[in-house]
Amino acid sequence: MLELQHINITFRKGLIGRGSKPVLEDVSLSISKGELVSIIGFSGSGKTTLARIAVRSINPDKGKIILDGEDISRLGFKEMSRYRSRLQMVFQHPEGALNPEMTLGDSLREAVRKAGYSGKSFEEKLDSLCAELEIKKELLNRYPMQVSGGEIQRIALARALAFDPNYIFMDEPTSMLDASVQAQILKVILSRKESMGMGIVLVTHDLDIVRSISDRVIAIDKGKIVAEGTAEEVFSSQIPYIKDYVDSWNELESINRNIGLHA
Amino acid sequence: MSDPIISIRNLTVEFPTAEGKFRALDEVCLNISEGEHVAVIGESGCGKSVLGHSILRLLDGISETTGNIFIKGADVRSMSERELLAMRGQEVALIPQSPTVSLDPVIKIGKQIGEVYDVHGVPKQEWKEKVVESLGNIGFEDPQNIYETYPHRLSGGMCERTVICMGMSLKPAVLIADEPTKGLDPASKIDVLKTLNRQTNGKTLIMITHDYNAAKICERTVVMYSGRILEDGPTEEVMRDPKHPYTKALWGAMPCNGMIPIAGSVEKAATGCDFYNRCEHRCDECKDLHDMKQVSENHLVRCCKC
Ligand SMILES: Nc1ncnc2c1ncn2[C@@H]1O[C@H](COP(=O)(O)OP(=O)(O)OP(=O)(O)O)[C@@H](O)[C@H]1O
Ligand SMILES: Nc1ncnc2c1ncn2[C@@H]1O[C@H](COP(=O)(O)OP(=O)(O)OP(=O)(O)O)[C@@H](O)[C@H]1O
Ligand SMILES: [Mg+2]
Numbered sequence: 001m002l003e004l005q006h007i008n009i010t011f012r013k014g015l016i017g018r019g020s021k022p023v024l025e026d027v028s029l030s031i032s033k034g035e036l037v038s039i040i041g042f043s044g045s046g047k048t049t050l051a052r053i054a055v056r057s058i059n060p061d062k063g064k065i066i067l068d069g070e071d072i073s074r075l076g077f078k079e080m081s082r083y084r085s086r087l088q089m090v091f092q093h094p095e096g097a098l099n100p101e102m103t104l105g106d107s108l109r110e111a112v113r114k115a116g117y118s119g120k121s122f123e124e125k126l127d128s129l130c131a132e133l134e135i136k137k138e139l140l141n142r143y144p145m146q147v148s149g150g151e152i153q154r155i156a157l158a159r160a161l162a163f164d165p166n167y168i169f170m171d172e173p174t175s176m177l178d179a180s181v182q183a184q185i186l187k188v189i190l191s192r193k194e195s196m197g198m199g200i201v202l203v204t205h206d207l208d209i210v211r212s213i214s215d216r217v218i219a220i221d222k223g224k225i226v227a228e229g230t231a232e233e234v235f236s237s238q239i240p241y242i243k244d245y246v247d248s249w250n251e252l253e254s255i256n257r258n259i260g261l262h263a
Numbered sequence: 264m265s266d267p268i269i270s271i272r273n274l275t276v277e278f279p280t281a282e283g284k285f286r287a288l289d290e291v292c293l294n295i296s297e298g299e300h301v302a303v304i305g306e307s308g309c310g311k312s313v314l315g316h317s318i319l320r321l322l323d324g325i326s327e328t329t330g331n332i333f334i335k336g337a338d339v340r341s342m343s344e345r346e347l348l349a350m351r352g353q354e355v356a357l358i359p360q361s362p363t364v365s366l367d368p369v370i371k372i373g374k375q376i377g378e379v380y381d382v383h384g385v386p387k388q389e390w391k392e393k394v395v396e397s398l399g400n401i402g403f404e405d406p407q408n409i410y411e412t413y414p415h416r417l418s419g420g421m422c423e424r425t426v427i428c429m430g431m432s433l434k435p436a437v438l439i440a441d442e443p444t445k446g447l448d449p450a451s452k453i454d455v456l457k458t459l460n461r462q463t464n465g466k467t468l469i470m471i472t473h474d475y476n477a478a479k480i481c482e483r484t485v486v487m488y489s490g491r492i493l494e495d496g497p498t499e500e501v502m503r504d505p506k507h508p509y510t511k512a513l514w515g516a517m518p519c520n521g522m523i524p525i526a527g528s529v530e531k532a533a534t535g536c537d538f539y540n541r542c543e544h545r546c547d548e549c550k551d552l553h554d555m556k557q558v559s560e561n562h563l564v565r566c567c568k569c
């Protein structure tokens with residue numbers, strides 16, 4: 001189980017930090033092996049910040065991160081590298097997270113190597129990742145600037161999945177993919193959940209996806225968890241914040257109907 | 264019909280790669296009338312962004328291009344550097360696909376948006392207010408504050424909305440929006456779609472998107488696959504009654520329709536239809552490339568079965 005306990009963080013403004021508001025306030029959540037938890041919330045509510053804290057890419061002001069019973073909140077960068085195969089994150093804007101000077105193949109190979117593969121198994125792992133994520137082999141010789149948005153997104157996913165992590169945080173992982181590739185990748189993720197017991201935290205604004213694949217949904221409002229439960233429970237909540245969110249989603253569908261369109 | 268504001272003829276774009284030339288656009292022909300709102304959808308990697316970039320001639324030096332692009336009759340491919348600069352931003356503007364790469368980390372948001380005005384000679388007294396107003400329009404509760412903020416302090420959705428503001432700032436005659444709604448919560452998406460719709464009223468919008476809600480604000484949808492246009496018609500019809508097997512399969516893959524991925528993977532055909540290897544209805548005739556064929560008013564499809 002991966003647990004976040006009483007997480008607090010404020011990004012200070014300037015040296016004194018006057019007028020800084022907390023971005024996360026006493027947030028606690030846990031995910032079990034083989035569970036898929038979706039996080040929803042309006043822009044700026046703190047979803048990405050929470051994910052970055054969970055994978056230790058930034059430190060909270062207060063709170064603990066417990067991975068399978070072990071407190072990892074204070075581990076340094078070097079020590080954290082031992083946990084790579086247990087905890088991974090896919091960033092919201094992956095194009096900024098890849099080294100622009102490295103070919104995509106080298107970026108991916110680096111991950112596969114770090115995941116402990118060599119020789120024949122190395123090539124096999126590389127091939128299977130490319131097949132799973134629909135990455136054309138010829139893309140591997142190119143640099144990040146030389147491929148499409150969705151192609152980068154798939155490379156970033158492949159890098160994280162190379163480690164066969166026990167837990168993965170995915171921040172809008174399919175936002176630049178067409179429906180077919182998106183469906184393919186969600187299938188891959190669900191099958192890893194089933195077969196390897198991968199625990200998944202998915203940040204997405206697509207309520208159709210949330211509804212169809214989540215075991216549990218968490219709603220976050222201005223840095224606080226305001227609801228938690230199954231998709232049906234959360235979506236039917238009477239909390240104004242969630243009603244607003246779900247109503248906006250429905251309105252989005254109906255804006256189109258207003259101009260005479262149907263899916 | 265009046266002369267098109269954008270006319271693309273036999274546009275082919277190739278990139279040199281380690282494996283030889285990669286053809287990202289293959290003889291694309293597309294006419295867009297003034298005031299038309301066109302969604303460009305299709306497989307990830309099919310050439311949508313390349314098409315957008317070609318219109319602004321942003322691929323000079325890294326690609327080999329043949330064919331023609333005319334904007335209001337002017338041949339973009341023979342424009343001088345000066346003509347290009349005057350065209351970009353004012354005639355045709357782009358909202359780029361990757362907001363984090365497009366934003367300068369050391370410049371405050373307000374100033375970054377303002378620079379677009381600066382380049383085109385609008386004085387600061389005039390643009391400051393406009394920038395704050397436009398930030399408010401796309402759902403920022405505290406635009407004054409955002410104006411004074413650096414990009415790294417913004418969330419993903421906030422960065423996205425910032426580049427949208429930038430692209431719309433000069434009220435260009437043609438706006439190319441590359442995936443403007445990705446990663447946005449539903450309320451921000453509504454704000455963005457409404458603003459885009461309002462700002463481009465009477466003007467031309469090319470909306471590159473995977474988001475069918477975004478496509479739906481456009482009256483026309485163009486479907487691409489492997490560098491070619493396969494279907495082109497009224498959005499309502501393309502969604503309700505898609506004709507090309509690819510378009511049909513794409514709708515079937517949407518979460519609300521069961522999330523069934525299309526079997527097989529993209530393989531550019533040496534000749535004929537590029538969807539051949541994945542198509543349930545393929546036959547020998549598909550080994551020849553067919554022209555776009557009219558199936559109903561303004562609805563064209565490149566498939567011998569239609
Ligand atoms: N490095 C930072 N410095 C200062 N403020 C920050 C920083 N990172 C995030 N913030 C602020 O924290 C808040 C939460 O940001 P976060 O990126 O977690 O939001 P989010 O829920 O992921 O939103 P979105 O849906 O738009 O991606 C926002 O108000 C943002 O401006
Ligand atoms: N500089 C380049 N060199 C080589 N190939 C390139 C270059 N830029 C783009 N490509 C290739 O051209 C194809 C079309 O890219 P484009 O960015 O237009 O795709 P797209 O339709 O916008 O996809 P997405 O929806 O994923 O953003 C892709 O397969 C991409 O890898
Ligand atoms: Mg975010």
Ligand SMILES: [Mg+2]
Pocket residue numbers: 148149150311312313360441
């Ligand atoms: Mg693109």
